[in-house]
Amino acid sequence: MLYKYALIILVFAVLISCKKEDRKIAQNTSKNTIHVDPFIGTGGHGHTYPGATVPFGMLQVTPVNGISSWDWCSGYHYSDSIAVGFSHLALSGTGIGDLADVLFMPINKEVDLSSTPLSRDSLAYKSKYNHKNEKASPGYYQVFLEDHNVNVELTTALRTAYHKYTFAKEDKQAVVIDLGFAINWDRVLKSSINIEDDYTISGYRFSKGWAANQKVFFVAKFSKPITKHHIFTDGNRIENKSSEGEKTSVQLFFDANNSSELFTKVALSSVSVENAKDNLETGDFNFDVVKNKAENTWNEALTKIEVETSVDSLKTMFYTAMYHAQVAPVTFSDKNGQFRKENDEIITAENYTAYSTLSLWDTFRAEHPLLTLTAPDKVSDIINTMLAYYETKKILPVWTLYANETNTMTGYHSIPVIVEAYQKGIRDFDAEKAFEAMKTTMMQDERGLNHYKKHSYIPYNLIDESVTITLEYAYDDWCVAQMAKALGKNDDYEFFLNRSKAYQHLFDNETGFMRGKSEDGKSWNEPFDPKHSNHREQTDYTEGNAWQHSWFVPHAVDNLITLHGGNETFTNRLEQLFTESSEITGDNVSADITGLIGQYAHGNEPSHHIAYMFNHADQPWRTQYWAHHIMDTQYNTTPNGLSGNEDCGQMSAWYALSSIGLYPMNPASAEYEIGSPIFEKATIKISEEKSFIIEAENVSNKNIYIQSATLNGVDFNQTSISHKQIIEGGTLHFVMGSQPNKNWGTTNN
Template identity: 45%
Template sequence: MKARYIIVFLTILITISSCYESKDNAQYVDPFIGTGAHGHTYPGAQVPFGMVQLSPDTRNDESWDGCGGYHYSDSSIIGFSHTHLSGTGVSDYGDVLLMPITGKVNLNSGTSKNPDTGYRSRFSHDSERAEPGYYSVYLDDYKVKVELTSGNRLGYHKYTFDEAGQVKLLLDLIHRDPVIESEIRIVDNIRIEGKRRSKYWAGDQQLFFAMEISKPFDSVKIFENKKEIVAKKQAEGTQLQTIAFINVLEGEPIEIKVALSNVSIEGARKNLETEAKGIDFEKARIFAKERWSKSLGKIEVEGGSIEEKRNFYTALYHTLLTPNVSQDVDGLYRGMDGKVHKAEGFTNYTVFSLWDTFRALHPLLTIIEPERSGDFAQCLVQKSKEFGEYPMWELASNDTRCMIGYHAVSLIADAYAKGITNFNLEDAYIEMERTAMLDKRGLKAYRTLGYVPSNKSSQAVSKTLEYAYNDWCIAQVAKALNKKDRYNYYMNRASNYRNIYDLGVGFMRGKTDNHTWVKDFDPTAVGYNYTEGNSYQYSLFVPHDIPGVTELLEGKKELENWLDNLFTTEMKHELGDDTDVSGLIGQYAHGNEPSHHMAYLYNYSGAAWKTQQMVRKIMSTQYHDTPDGLCGNEDCGQMSAWYVLSAMGFYSDCPGKAVYSIGSPIFSNVKIHLDNGKTFTLAANNNSEANKYIQSAMLNGKPLNKSSLLHADIINGSSLVLEMGSAPNKEWAVNIDLKKEYNAAPIAYLTESSDVFIERFLVDIKSDNPDVKIYYTLDGSEPNKEGNQFLKPFEIDKSVDLSFRTYKEACEPGIVVKRNLTKQKALAYTLSAVKSGLRYSYFEGIYRSVYDYELDIPAKTGIVAIPTLDICDRMEWIGIDFKGLIDIPKSGEYTFYMSSNDGCKLSIDGEELFESDGRKSVSFGQQASLQLEKGLHQIRMGFYQCSDNIDLVVEWEGPGVERQKIPKRVFKHIDY
């Protein structure tokens, strides 16, 4: 009977194998693409969206090109760890490293220049093999073949040794990121368990593991800080390693299963027992291959070159790596509040590189992974409930606070717009409101002024543009929930991009809080007003309102001309080797995300043929089937998702709208096999490298004369037929209806930036549009057209709650601006209680913003004469809170300046003057002015530092005071 089962099983394997050989799109996948240059990908084994990314590590330094753990230019391997990030620009992961060793063991990992100084081994790319779900390499120094495959929560190792004798299996918990705490338990002679808690990009990552070896080890040793812990089977510490000693025969394989959990050792053990039961390495490899065959088989393409198929299916492979499952088989997971939760009705995931992936990765996944996309949405809702806001860049239940915006709202709005409903939309909206109404990251000023001021927050132009788009996404959800007032409110905010467009130069430009443009404007300069880019790369980031931005540019032809200049204006400024501004075509930078939608904007100008021309150029020049084939960081699937969509012939230029912009497919036939059982087909007749221009289009047998495709057309299994030619058809898709969704009255503003005054305050409300009418109240109530119209400036001599809004014919009412105008007086204290210096609280921890340390217990407190970094016991991962009094020598207007690396904030009498909630260079200076009465006033300053080039400078100027560092004589505190 057993023999019969074996025969049946082998028959199934042969059938599956032959099926793969004839149909499997995995044959075109090359996991080495992106492992060279600055792609930062890894070649190891993983199943789609799996928890485990089992891959070789060639670097454990902090080099930029070591972010993925592996770089193709390296010639030695440190070992094989179980977690990796796909194409990020910051390092992390590389947890639970294993290395098979023969001969003498050196517990140091060694260096790439001199592998013999450690346990790493030389290897040759000739011996490497990588395919979806499988990786193998021969370690030259140890004469062992290493094979890796993966399950959902497990990594599978297979080591085959050339020579008989004693071999060593090294488990290194020191490898890679700094360890907070770790533990190793020797359960018996085949099982080892433990945990590793580390800090780096993820400030507090907890990982647990359970490992099972196929052959009992003869002995085992545990080391702490390279010293053996004698006669112990359990150890805790921060520098733990262990070696299992096993005798093997010549050619004998050793198999190891490693299960992970972010909950507990017991969770890892349960994952091992559940998922690995009855599964050996070969079965696991087959299952991984089968999963990849199914996922990669959702899209079939015909035509194109072999290189283009490799690029396409490798790109599709990269889009299916993240986000990663982050819960145990019983549904338990560790939340962003540090507590253990159970996922009810959804699967929890981690690694949300949202600033990158909202653009193309998640729109692609709404097509080929709709149910999973709903899980992503619900998962983010839960994270916001646990964390207090939507994370910006979630990693291992931490928010790295990397990048800008609140793009979780884009993912959610896009999913719902495309008919994905397996998540709680009402809860999602509540968390959207909570996030958008925070006073962090320039949002308070953004709500008041209608833009983020450049003198008060770094990356101000980029923040304004991305917040406006995010607010449009929230408005769409509010509309779906019949929240008309909130729809109007957020659509007003979505118009804020208009407030930083300088008609005189034709670009989005930095503006200070007194409504003046930042001087010395150069649209090609990469500077502090922009996030990894310049004004060329950001000015057209208004995906939600192309009609509105076209109106600012004064017409479709001007939009076309602007885009022409984008793609032809050369970069004047020298860029470093590690810059994110890469993949340049003129000022267009395909190596970074802000440019990704721009080639498709020609469609809105009536020059669709230029979109077709440019997307083909980008695909042919920026993607290659070589290790250095990516022009920039892969960024968790975004770089590849752009290619997948564009190669199929369309792109999501505004996530949140259930519509795609048509480009130029590189394949003659595309089939998308949908989860609903239907198939969308696209045929590009007469297609070739030269024949890249659409001559005509038919959708379901009817002429299509527009350059857009509905999501419903795809999901309903439509047929799109394109006739291609070598010359552009400049008459196809020229009639563009640029109808605005919402037309809000332009925002008004108070000419005085500060809300504080001494004796009298001149209320002067202005608008840059002469056609608006302004109405106001002084009691905080909402103004309307039946109330007070602002006709001329007037004075007040007491505190008031000013509210005002604009009205304009044929427009919706403008947003209500609220300003609490406060008459100020100096504080009165008993003279004997006032002492010199400021109180400080010094914190040590993983801080990403000037707010992160506020609830922590300080490492120490004391008094300092001036704000200083001399009190720091280390130069990274710190926070300092300075507070006390400042003695103003003479009544009048004072201007305060702060420069720091990384972030800082300043408040006077409880009014926050500015904050830089994110990493930046000390070259960016913040400044703000306000009226202060002579005497004592409360002052509070915050500072935090991640790493690199720590600095803090605090200056002022005022009546009779030239700009200078604030002297120690004016800093005071109360002696309790």
């Protein structure tokens, strides 16, 4: 009898243990971070980095290959197998390279840092690595350096990076810090290193590159005392504990006897070494605690939209897209709120966090709309930052890098970001000041606005890329008009609404394209080839051709359809865009024209809204088909998984939104076009108490067409949904099928 009781207790204990283990596994597998692969986009032309950061973090601690080339804009490319160190600032998916500042490299030998390397081949501290001994996950990166027998692990908090180096037993333990190292557009102007005590070094690095005035101050603390050091400045060995010059580097040595592990933590500031010290987290070097906290922070960020599907690859693509969409913009203000502007003015962000790396030509399209759903608290902060940058030259930002206005790309697309936020009820900023900034920006004379104001369009013979710039200014004007209307400024509303019709001047009814027009208002730029591309010079289009740029009228699609002659002509031309041959003509074709489906170029942003335009021409099933086709062909789970530059989250945000069946074709309208959802269920977390659920019954890779829909149980037969409807919570239920229902979402119904 006792044996029976013992057996029952044992079985019960085993069952309880199994249930606990099952729960543990379930908890682990419920973490969305396990679906993220930071290596997606590090190959091809994705230009992403695999290193450690937290959502919108100040630091991006990541490996650097040491090559200056277009596909190494982030400092890293998956095709490479050489590392020169680990930097603390990086760009995610841009088409221009900069940053890779404050380079650390652990090594197991003494090296001469006096020579000026001609290439990475002459860097004494470089090392081979193998992807088999390399890992990355949200907030964590690891690689084994073969030449130095050092295992490197990296993680980060919001403003502090953590390094863990594990050396081979009895090997020399040393770290090289090279402030003279630079890649791509970057060039160091002045740098300094100061060994403050046995555990602490500090310094600065001033450089000129894409950011014309970049000042980075840093501090680093080590877990072991520095036993010896060699400082080099401009080729000379310095005997002191501090030095400054153009190019400064140091090799630090540590005692190898007591432990094979060496830890360091690093903080930066745009303001001063003192601010960097204030940014540096206090406490010990508990690497695993910081790593786990970073992972938890990411997991929370990745639960803002949760998807359900039995297809693991779709989860990987979705959550990696959500990850990439939250690495930029980056925190720029220090812990005390201070940050440096490009004119060296130090200001304090009062009651907001300042951000930089604002790739607005790209991100206004889907990245910022995504943030209005997933991180609305960040949106107002970003706008307040834009308004602070506006004060520098009384012009709103175009493309801001380390608080420098780079003036890269066309238009003033901080404007739609501001208007979209206001229209969506995100208003923790001074709306009157924002309107003043928008109006002042669009009434000044820089970047072709003088010609735009005089002619109501930009003549092709006066400035390059005239068609793209005109179309984008027209959209910006429409956005200003909407803000004026919302604020009761009727005269301004009428003025900017009228200017927003500028696209009409450039539409050539004979060819069906937007074309360069001369000052006389009559003659077109000849000869004309809609497939012709000339990169950034002697061209009417920015990084593209007439096929790709003629559709940018997101604020007046119905009128664009009328210009084409009606729905039939419009949809035939749209369809031809996707089915035309993919030949691009010209001797200087833009490298940005990638991800081609016909003449549609998903690898560059001007194409991103086009598939959703069928919705406005009574053929929503074509939107459903092409949106699904783009998702199916332009994204995958390999390092080559992005068809073009990631561009600070835009390429990924397009996927994240499109995959749940929504896309903001005109962001400032506060409306989302409906496409083709690919998940059985997607849950947008509006608040702790409220969610908006999108269900797709019968969805599969073949069942891509919407057969019917209900919103909160009521028939839903329209091809758009408002932000207001979404944030009220509820359920949008689609029934999907393999053949188009040509009555759903059309006037035929």
